[in-house]
Amino acid sequence: MTGFVEKPEPAQVPGLEHLHTGKVRDLYRDQDGHLVMVASDRLSAFDWVLPTEIPDKGRILTRLSLWWFEQLTDLLPNHVISTDVPAGAPADWEGRTMICRSLRMVPVECVARGYLAGSGLVEYEESRTVCGLALPDGLENGSELPGSIFTPATKAAVGEHDENVSYEEMARRIGPETSAELRQSTLAAYDKARDIARERGIILADTKFEFGWDDAAGAEPRLTLADEVLTPDSSRFWPADQWQPGRSQPSFDKQYVRDWLASPASGWDRNGEQPPPPLPEDVVEATRARYVEAYERLTGVPWS
Incomplete structure (x- = not known):
């Protein structure tokens, strides 16, 4: 929660x-x-x-x-x-x-992965699968996958964690036709974004999309991309020149904050009942700098 x-x-x-x-x-x-x-x-x-x-x-x-x-x-x-x-x-x-536009949202987080990290890594280390998809032996933290994969998660109630599910389970819940369209759209969007990021020296390790049906009057419902898209809050972006499988990768997101909160310097017990403390100024500045750098490197436009 x-x-x-x-x-x-x-x-x-x-x-x-x-x-x-x-x-x-x-x-x-x-x-x-x-x-x-x-x-x-x-x-x-x-x-x-x-x-x-x-x-x-x-x-x-x-x-x-x-x-x-x-x-x-x-x-x-x-x-x-x-x-x-x-x-x-x-x-x-x-x-x-x-x-x-107000959409009829599909209750699925559409996740695409091109590299092994996060919950995908945890499952792979247990079973050599990610969301039921078999992957080859020998992969490690940060490894590039043989090809991009679609690994959906069901949307939980507000405040709860989404649950990774197999494609077959997703199809059972929302129907095979919608599932097939979600998979095709997710992988097409990920592959294009991955290639754009790569040209700018950034690895798009994985990302999640949200879709909904646009039921505009007089038109066939269209699957439509919603919410935020391809930001450091919904994606793992890594600097390509520092990528090294076998360890956690430097990233353009809030990992700096997570690392500080988990360190003795914060004085906070993440397994306790007390809320986390305020962030020190240097952590705030370093985190902001990572978001700015991601924006500038991807778009080629200075932040102002």
Whole structure:
């Protein structure tokens, strides 16, 4: 269960209905039925939303998602309508807001992997499989897989952990036709993004996508890419020039925060009942620098 050290009060904006305050985003509905997603600077680790924010994180993730949506438009439609800030919203919403079509979401996390890490590594070490897919012997932490693989997870209730499942189990739950389309779309998007990242000296080890059906009036429902996409919060990005199988890889994400929280320097027991402490300034600055570097290296545009 994910908990907030200090849960923020949602902004009250005329014409918007607050739907949910998540780990990172606040979700509203406008009077046209569109979803308004606002990315905060919050950071979560070890099932806690931390008391210290990372400056600019929400804007970086929003701008990076928008950039990736654009790169993938030849493969998949997405849910973004505009980035206009609703009238009466706080000034801080500028640059972190997406107005999106409301979709009939598919209750599956669509994960693509090209390298062995995370929960995939744990399962592989136990059974030489990942989500029931057999993999060759001899792989280790950070190894490149023979080919990209689709490893779905069922979406859990808010605050709970998603559960990795086999493709066959997913097909049983949501149907074979939808499952086949999800797999094809996920792998196509991952393969294109992996190649784009590789050209920029970055390894896209794995990522997760969310999809929903766009039931716009008078049109056939279309599988549509939703939520954030290909950010350091939803993906593992590694610097290619430092990649070395057999160990944990340097990354462009919040691993720096996890490492500090797990170290004696934090004074925090992750298995205890006390919430994590505030982050020191140097950890905040180093984490922000990793998000900025990921954005700049991927897009080729300086962050400002």
